[in-house]
Amino acid sequence: MSMDMFASKFRSVKMNQTQIWVIFLSFLLIFNMTDSVEDEVKKSLIDFLAKISNSNSQQNSLFGWNSSSDPCMDLWLGVACDSRNISISKLFLDRSNFSGTFDPAILCNVQPLAATLTIISLEGNSISGGIQAEIANCKQLTRLHVSGNQFFGSFPTSLAMLSNLKRLDISNNKFSGKLPDLSRISGLKVVLAQNNLLSGEIPDFDFSNLDLFNVSYNNFSGRIPDTGGWFSADSFISNPELCGDPLPKTCPPLHAEVKSDWNKSDGPSSNQILLYSGYVGLALALIIFVIFKICKRNSKTGKKTDGVPNTLAAVDYGIDKPSVTSSEYKIGKSRSEYSMNSESGMISTSIVVLTSPMVNDLKFEDLLRAPAELLGRGKYGSLYKVMLESGMTMVVKRIKDLSSSSDDFNQRMEALDKVKHPHVLPVLGFYSSKREKLLVYEYQHNGSLFKLLHGTSKAFDWASRLGIAATIAEALAFMHHELRKDGIGHGNLKSSNILVNLNMEPCLSEYGVMALDDQESLSFSSSNVASSSNAFKADVYGFGVILLELLTGKLVQSNGIDLADWVNSVVREEWTGEVFDRSLCSEGASEERMVNLLQVAIKCVNRSLKIRPSMNQVAVMINTIKEEDERSLISEA
C-alpha cells in the first residue's frame, strides 16, 4: 500500500498528523512482517525443491516455483493450499524423477509452514538419504508418503511425535534399523513399510485401528504382536526371523523365552539343557528326514519327470524367490539365460497339442531344444521366452502343482480353443501331465500394462488408459458370455496379464489357465463355494483393481485388497480428487470422467459378489464414459 493511498483513506477522518503517522507505521510493520513470513515460506519451498531435485534447474523450472510468484494464487505445480488460498497444506511431488535428498528441516523448521502442512508425498522418485528428526516439527502432518525411492538409514524416533499422522508409506526403500513405536498415534490408519531392511521387533500396534499394514520383505525378528486376525500372512512374509500367527512359523514356547531371560547370567539350568537337547534331537531327526526325501525325489526325477526333460525340471529350482505382489516388479533384474535342451529325447510329439496354424509343424522337441530366457516367476509358475530356429519367438508358461486333473485341464483347453477374440491371446499349444502343465503363446514385444504403468517414465495418457479399460472390458465380457456354460473365467486377472501387441493394442493373456479353485480370488469373494458365477465375479474384482491401477498409477499388493481399501477410505474421507494419478491431473484429464470411472471400479471391487456388476454391465458403463470423453475432445477441437 502506497503513502498516497493510505493518506486518501484517512483524509475524511479528523486526526492530527502524528496520529496518522503512528497508524501508518504500524500498518507498514504488519505488512512487512506478513511479507517476510510469505518470503520465508516461499524460500523454504524453493530450497526444498532444489534439494530433492539435486539443484536440477531445468526440472525446477517445470514446477514454476519462484520467488516472484505466489504458491497458491499462481498454482505452483505440486502445491495445494487451503480453501482460502492463504496457507500451504499439501505437497504432492510423486513420480517426478527427483534424485536429490529430502531435508525435512527446510520445511518443518519454518513455523508458518510447519503449522499448516498436512501432507508430504514424494512417491516413486529416486530420492536418497535419510529422514531427519526435524520431521517431528511438522506437527500437522497426516500423511507422509515416500514409497518407491532410495531412502536409507534408520528412522528418527521423533516420528512417534507426529500425533496427527494417519498414513505412513515408507515401502520400497532401503530403510534400516527399527520401526519407531507409532502405536500411541491413535488416528494412525495405514502403515506400509514392506520391502526395506528394517529390523528388530514389530511395535505392538492396535491392529484393530489400522486399515492397512504391511512389513513384509524386511529383517524383522521375534514374535508378531497379536493382530487379532486383522491381517494375513501377506503383511509379514519374508522376514526370516519373524514368527507366530499369522505366519506358519511358530515361535519357541513363551516359557522357554522367559526362562532363558531369567537365567541369562547363571548359565543354563538342568531343565534347560534337557529342553535344548530335545530340540537338537528333533532338529536332527527332521534334517535326516528331509535329506532322505530329497534323495528319494532326485532318484526319481533323475530318470524322468513325468515326461518333462531333466534340464527344464532342474533349472527351475535355481530361480530366485517368487514375489507375492507382482513378480514382474521384482524379478526384472534377475533374468537368466539357459537352454531347455532335451537330453533324454523321451518327449513324444503326441503329448503336445498344437492347435494353431501358426505352429503347424512345430514339435515339442523344437521348443525344448531352443535357447530360452526366464521372463518371470509368478504365483502359479514360471514363464520362458523361447527363440525358435525358424526365427519365431514363443512364450512357454510352466505351471506346477496344479490341483486340477489333466482331464479337467484338457477339457478347459478344448473349450477355450473354440472361443476366439482379437484381444485375447490364444494358447497355441499345450502339454499336460498330472504334475505340471506347459502352455505355448506368441511372444508380445511391447510388454504389459503393468510395465506401461509402473515400469517406464514415459507419459501414459488418460485417453490411452481409458481405451485400454474399454477394450479389455469388452474382451472380458465377450469371453464371459461365450464361456458361461463352461464356467471358465480368466482366473488370474492383473495388469501383468494384459499385454500390448505390435499395434500397441491391449490383449488379455493367460485366459482360463487357472481353474477357480486354484485361485486366491475366493479369499476376496463373499463365499467359499466355487461356482461358475463366482469365477466371473472374481474376474470383475480383478478388473476393478486394474481400473484402480489405471486411475491411481499405484502398485497393487495382496490381490489388490490394499489398493481397493485405500481408495475406499480416501473416497469416504471425501478426498476423492487425491486418489488420481498426478500425471493425469496435470495432463488436464477430465476429473468428472475420472470420477465416473472410479465409481465403476469401486462397484467392481465390492466385497459382496452380489453387488458386483457383470462384465457386460461394466463394459457398457466404460464405453459410455469413453464416448463422452471422445465427444468432449471433438467439441473442444
Ligand SMILES: Nc1ncnc2c1ncn2[C@@H]1O[C@H](COP(=O)(O)OP(=O)(O)OP(=O)(O)O)[C@@H](O)[C@H]1O
Ligand atoms: N506372451 C507374452 N509375451 C511377452 N511377455 C509376456 C507374455 N506373457 C507374459 N509376459 C510377461 O512376462 C512376465 C512374467 O510373466 P508371468 O506370467 O510369469 O508373471 P505374472 O503374470 O506376474 O505371474 P502369474 O501369471 O504366474 O501370476 C510378465 O511381465 C508378463 O507381463
